[in-house]
Amino acid sequence: MSLTLTKLPLPLPPPLQTSPRGTPFERAVWCLTYQIPAGSFSTYALLAAHLRSSPRAVGNALRRNPFAPEIPCHRVVATGGSLGGFKGKIARRDGEGITLVEKRALLRKEGVKFDAAGAKVLGTPFRGFL
DNA sequence: GGTTGAATGGCCA
DNA sequence: TGGCCATTCAACC
8 A cells, every 4th residue: 555655744763863864654653652752652454544544554664663762662552452462572672672561561650550450551541643 | 352354574495 | 475472352152
């Protein structure tokens, strides 16, 4: 599906400014993810809706995110509030990794509320994308 | 209510 | 060209 990404009116994350790598679609996903403010969260479905694509492609792009902690991909959860997949770890260039548990802890630290079970996020997903 | 299967979109080897 | 996924929805126990 062809996207009109010739010139995204989106704030370009610093990592992307210095590294113009990635496909236009991936960059679009990363830009949208970067717009999610701390203490908020969004879903794959919402990102997909804005990009006129499918959640599967969004997850694919986030998985290919070369700037794991810089781009707040941890603020993107699955529909329903589930944290979704994280493949257990996010591979970092240093070999470090962020586990699903740390992802949840990070979100909670930013102010995101979780349910009693701690498996789902509470509140309204951020959808104020440009 | 929880689990399984199929559909879908884009990227890499 | 074929296969791989950080999803989602619907149907079936």
